[in-house]
Amino acid sequence: MVQIPNTPTSADVARLAGVSRATVSYVLNDTDAVRISEPTRRRVHAAARELGYVPHAAARTLRAGHSRMVLMPAPAVPVGPLYHRFLGELQAALGRLDYTVVQHGAVGQGDEAARAWAELRPVAVLAPGSGLGPHGVAVLKRAGARAVVTLGPARVEGAHALLMDHTVVGHRAAAHLYDRGRRCIGVLLPEEPGLEFFSHPRLTGVRRALNGTDATVTGLPLAYTERAASELAARLPELGLDAVFAYNDEYAMLLMRALEDAGLRVPEDIAVVGADDLMLGRLLRPRLSTVRLELPSGRALAELVDHAVRHPGAEPEVRTVLDATLIHRASS
Amino acid sequence: MVQIPNTPTSADVARLAGVSRATVSYVLNDTDAVRISEPTRRRVHAAARELGYVPHAAARTLRAGHSRMVLMPAPAVPVGPLYHRFLGELQAALGRLDYTVVQHGAVGQGDEAARAWAELRPVAVLAPGSGLGPHGVAVLKRAGARAVVTLGPARVEGAHALLMDHTVVGHRAAAHLYDRGRRCIGVLLPEEPGLEFFSHPRLTGVRRALNGTDATVTGLPLAYTERAASELAARLPELGLDAVFAYNDEYAMLLMRALEDAGLRVPEDIAVVGADDLMLGRLLRPRLSTVRLELPSGRALAELVDHAVRHPGAEPEVRTVLDATLIHRASS
DNA sequence: TTGAAAGCGTTACCAC
DNA sequence: GTGGTAACGCTTTCAA
Numbered sequence: 001m002v003q004i005p006n007t008p009t010s011a012d013v014a015r016l017a018g019v020s021r022a023t024v025s026y027v028l029n030d031t032d033a034v035r036i037s038e039p040t041r042r043r044v045h046a047a048a049r050e051l052g053y054v055p056h057a058a059a060r061t062l063r064a065g066h067s068r069m070v071l072m073p074a075p076a077v078p079v080g081p082l083y084h085r086f087l088g089e090l091q092a093a094l095g096r097l098d099y100t101v102v103q104h105g106a107v108g109q110g111d112e113a114a115r116a117w118a119e120l121r122p123v124a125v126l127a128p129g130s131g132l133g134p135h136g137v138a139v140l141k142r143a144g145a146r147a148v149v150t151l152g153p154a155r156v157e158g159a160h161a162l163l164m165d166h167t168v169v170g171h172r173a174a175a176h177l178y179d180r181g182r183r184c185i186g187v188l189l190p191e192e193p194g195l196e197f198f199s200h201p202r203l204t205g206v207r208r209a210l211n212g213t214d215a216t217v218t219g220l221p222l223a224y225t226e227r228a229a230s231e232l233a234a235r236l237p238e239l240g241l242d243a244v245f246a247y248n249d250e251y252a253m254l255l256m257r258a259l260e261d262a263g264l265r266v267p268e269d270i271a272v273v274g275a276d277d278l279m280l281g282r283l284l285r286p287r288l289s290t291v292r293l294e295l296p297s298g299r300a301l302a303e304l305v306d307h308a309v310r311h312p313g314a315e316p317e318v319r320t321v322l323d324a325t326l327i328h329r330a331s332s
Numbered sequence: 333m334v335q336i337p338n339t340p341t342s343a344d345v346a347r348l349a350g351v352s353r354a355t356v357s358y359v360l361n362d363t364d365a366v367r368i369s370e371p372t373r374r375r376v377h378a379a380a381r382e383l384g385y386v387p388h389a390a391a392r393t394l395r396a397g398h399s400r401m402v403l404m405p406a407p408a409v410p411v412g413p414l415y416h417r418f419l420g421e422l423q424a425a426l427g428r429l430d431y432t433v434v435q436h437g438a439v440g441q442g443d444e445a446a447r448a449w450a451e452l453r454p455v456a457v458l459a460p461g462s463g464l465g466p467h468g469v470a471v472l473k474r475a476g477a478r479a480v481v482t483l484g485p486a487r488v489e490g491a492h493a494l495l496m497d498h499t500v501v502g503h504r505a506a507a508h509l510y511d512r513g514r515r516c517i518g519v520l521l522p523e524e525p526g527l528e529f530f531s532h533p534r535l536t537g538v539r540r541a542l543n544g545t546d547a548t549v550t551g552l553p554l555a556y557t558e559r560a561a562s563e564l565a566a567r568l569p570e571l572g573l574d575a576v577f578a579y580n581d582e583y584a585m586l587l588m589r590a591l592e593d594a595g596l597r598v599p600e601d602i603a604v605v606g607a608d609d610l611m612l613g614r615l616l617r618p619r620l621s622t623v624r625l626e627l628p629s630g631r632a633l634a635e636l637v638d639h640a641v642r643h644p645g646a647e648p649e650v651r652t653v654l655d656a657t658l659i660h661r662a663s664s
Numbered sequence: 665t666t667g668a669a670a671g672c673g674t675t676a677c678c679a680c
Numbered sequence: 681g682t683g684g685t686a687a688c689g690c691t692t693t694c695a696a
Contacts, residue, residue: 100436
């Protein structure tokens with residue numbers, strides 16, 4: 001017969017220490033409104049340690065009326081080193097401000113997800129812009145979220161916004177290619193689901209940058225397979241393109257290999273520009289020109305969240321945070 | 333003056349519907365022990381919708397004595413596509429079994445992390461093996477976790493274990509290189525923190541595979557920079573190596589570029605084997621031989637978790653799940 | 665078929 | 681300084 005251990009509560013600690021539950025709470029939370037004698041404090045701490053007492057977050061939340069939980073959806077696509085570092089910084093900074101950061105696996109789409117998150121009564125929600133509409137924001141706020149921050153291309157009614165507008169990425173790539181004399185520009189559009197939220201704005205950025213010039217823009221859907229890449233490479237000459245903005249460095253590598261196999265020279269026949277400035281691009285030959293993204297510091301976002309939590313009535317803040325620089329190497 | 337909305341409770345729903353709180357609970361949870369008349373059900377549902385009622389997970393947890401939360405630490409290093417897919421599958425499968433999967437950002441090390449997790453009273457914890465000792469497992473179980481599953485190289489007392497022993501990866505690479513006639517084998521060891529939990533076992537696997545043969549094994553620490561790689565490449569001839577197992581495909585790419593720049597031919601002078609079977613390896617020239625990992629299906633792990641939760645007294649299950657196959661291409 | 669009430673673990677107010 | 685007590689939102693007996 002296996003004994004399932006009963007979770008010790010603050011009442012158990014109180015009993016063992018010979019004090020009341022209130023005193024236990026005072027001691028363990030270092031409440032400064034009330035002063036507890038040193039011997040009592042020691043007895044309480046000893047009892048807590050002996051029992052292995054761990055406070056019950058749900059009970060505390062219920063009592064307090066709000067949690068310290070900051071909720072983020074877990075990314076649906078594998079994140080690159082850049083965004084991963086950003087997330088790590090953010091978590092660390094929020095942790096230092098005494099928040100608990102929790103990533104919630106994607107549930108349904110849109111408002112269904114918002115409902116699932118609302119059940120946890122997070123004090124703040126950081127959500128990639130797509131998939132959270134004004135209604136979702138309202139649900140979260142009604143459930144006590146004191147700050148809802150969207151990270152995405154457009155602001156959402158009622159929520160703070162960190163505008164991460166990927167059009168700037170396409171814009172930088174296009175401006176560079178145009179400067180280098182290219183006039184027929186293809187834009188790789190990954191067919192993998194979940195990437196369209198990045199690829200479409202990047203295409204739009206290219207279009208906008210070249211609007212009113214003599215350059216043409218062609219969208220090139222591409223699956224992430226060698227076969228699809230070689231088929232595309234074969235079609236490129238008849239499309240008359242002299243440059244491709246390849247969505248990111250990985251797709252650029254795929255394309256460059258296919259171009260080489262098809263006998264097309266980079267950059268003489270076709271210039272290629274990637275994005276994300278991965279190590280990979282520096283290792284390619286020719287070295288890959290790329291658009292490097294600049295994310296906000298995790299610390300800055302953590303402070304925005306903290307400020308929003310402390311001033312829930314304030315006007316939603318809208319901040320444009322994504323910037324991008326072109327890094328020119330040999331492929332363009 | 334901004335009105336901060338008060339979160340509606342089941343009492344509000346009851347009031348609006350003109351019934352008791354108990355009835356609301358019955359209706360919204362489809363309790364089958366009690367039958368509620370259809371008109372009443374409709375009134376309750378209508379009231380809930382009108383108020384935008386969302387149940388309070390913490391209150392429910394408190395009352396029920398246990399949550400449906402499965403806790404996993406958020407990965408400390410960016411995860412590749414393979415592991416990301418595994419995680420996605422796992423989350424979906426657990427979601428179908430009505431669990432809420434939550435990733436908790438790394439806090440401290442070891443038992444401090446266990447304590448932080450225990451505060452959330454998860455019904456199950458899935459933790460990468462390192463960083464959770466027997467004491468941490470005990471803390472979690474005492475806090476009501478009905479299943480603790482470690483994913484890692486060794487089992488931990490009291491916890492179920494999915495043994496993911498990366499020695500097999502090194503073993504496959506070494507056996508292959510030996511078969512190809514290589515006798516002086518280097519093993520790349522990334523200097524990036526957090527990777528040693530994978531790289532050391534892989535090195536051990538290489539050592540074991542070659543134990544008792546005439547082959548030698550040399551560990552090669554390497555930072556993920558071009559400079560470090562070219563320094564290493566320059567040193568390779570004097571080390572007399574004829575093969576390198578490069579930890580993974582990305583490090584292999586870094587090394588191969590440095591080897592080429594140093595005038596060393598792959599595979600003639602030095603054979604290179606990567607791991608993880610990324611697209612990248614197929615795009616390199618020569619195409620990269622690699623060790624492909626086979627993770628368990630997320631569904632299988634979800635079932636193990638569910639079974640463990642329903643039979644908390646059962647003996648901890650220990651299952652070896654990691655397998656690896658060598659994919660031979662041109663680099664070895 | 666519905667309602668009243670107890671209790672989950674915690675903390676904050678108010679007496680002692 | 682310390683202890684009793686009520687309340688947070690919810691579910692679930694038990695009674696009506």
